[in-house]
Amino acid sequence: MSELTLVLIRFGYLAVLWIFVLSAVSVIRSDMFGARVARDQGRVQERRSAKAASKARAKAPKPRRGDPTAVVIVEGGNSGELVPLAAAPLLIGRGSDAAIRLDDDYVSTRHARIASSGDQWYVEDLGSTNGTYVGSSRITQATAISLGTQIRIGKTILELRK
């Protein structure tokens, strides 16, 4: 075995050792914070739909002053939450697809809906168990609401706000 071969083996082996160390480091580096796999795809889609929505909103006529712009929860477990009306129609309920999700045992999964027709906003009960009340009366059909009208759903009270 010649001296040169042994020197080559010596440095070759050290190179192999370090290649291993550096590969391990690079795997750790690419693994540092995990990967955004499933969530990321969802997020991209969300972003895309948000972009489309903002485009659509740009085309829609500018809301006049004094028109309601948001639904506010004034009483109940979620009180203080504010949901913009821009994404109307809004589904209210306990279900995960509801735009206004209420943590309230007396609320059905798909309880009611807030939608607009022209300038007027309506609330419509979707066949809930415990009913939707505007003022003190239980509604049976789409009912017009205006600023400050109190909608009671279960233990929760919602209102339109500017």
Added chain:
Amino acid sequence: MSRAGRTPTTKRAPGAGPLMELVHRRRRGAELYLLVLSLVVGVGAYAAVGLGVNGQVPADLVKHGAWLAALVVAAHVTIRYKAEYADPVVLPIVSALNGLGLAMIHRIDLAPTGHPVGSNFAASQLVWMTLGVLGFITVLTSLRDHRRLQSFTYTAGLAAIVLLLLPLLPGIGKTVNGARIWIHLGPMSFQPGEIAKVLLVIAFAGYLVLHRDALALAGRRVLFVDLPRGRDLGPILAMWLVSLGILVFQNDLGSSLMFFGLFLVMLYVSTERPGWLVVGGVLFAVGAYAGYVTTAHVQARVHGWLDPFGKDSPSYQLVQAMYGMAWGGLTGRGLGQGSPQTTPISWSDFILPSLGEELGLTGVIAIILLYALLVERGLRTALICRDNFGKLVAAGLATVFALQVFVVVGGVTRLIPLTGLTTPFLSQGGSSLVANWVIVALLLRVSDAARRPPPEFSDQPADMDSTQVVMMR
């Protein structure tokens, strides 16, 4: 960490998504790639040893390589089926270190002198590695959830203490090289302390998960440090006494240091209170001084550390190792080209100086980096683990490796007094190798649970859609 982002909110801005929603990929392909590289490291070293010593590729290279590859592939396949989200770097690091250790032990086997004649440590080490991998597979297949171990808290603690005391029993205990840490049962002999360290991690973790609040919150503040209450000192004092007992009755400095250090680190990790480190540091200093004053064994180690080149210094071994490493220099003599066999026990406690002689500082840094990566993966597992018991187990197991490597590498390089501990995966020694493979299996089990995406609990299960609460008056 992802729980916070999952709370239902109606105000979620479009596109923002839940915060910190990170999904760990399985990375089994990366693991396989690293495993192939690690086999190149292990088998390459074996071939280089043959070339360096005899000038030819060893005859049993294919057999050795195939055996090693089979073990590693078996471990890898087990991970694929039983712990598919486990950390991808741990197994390759372990495989590389184990392969390198086998090659070095084989190299010292080939040396003409300084070695019990006719023994074949490399072959027996390979058998132990096989047992270790079997243990690894058994742990991963039989233990589906690390949290089950929590119910064995006190059983594990009791078993660990019994195992630690076993070598003191007359008949089966035996003193080897001054330390009474071996037991012999017929033809078998092993160090129960190696298994005890796994059990102690489980026992400490289970205990601290339950009692961390009392240990973390009560106490008073003295000079910027929160000191614990007197009545909470019980466990740390007990552990201190056990460590001192190991030191005095078994003459095993290394294990004593490791068990106490392990307990201290886990106590600190669980309570986040530096006060415990102060208390533990003081206890350690007192214990170390008492050990120094009372036992000749410790005195000899300290003298050999402070003055290894002295006239009647007991540290011939340490001096030989240092000459070996100096001769190795930056790039080493080359595998098979040095003479590591001149250091006594160069295949076990002193395997790192042997590697330093033949691979040089470059190689030793790579090896220490591999240990650092292993410990980092353990601590990372502890960080991302979702339950406290798993956090403590992972942190404890990583600490076992860290302390063991620190104590033995610090010892052989004369940073701290020399204490006998095995270098994980490199040193010849069956009990240590099997125990370390089991530790790796536990670490991967916790890592699998930590990296696995949390199960999707939708706030409304599908069958809840039809369920509605009706108020009855």
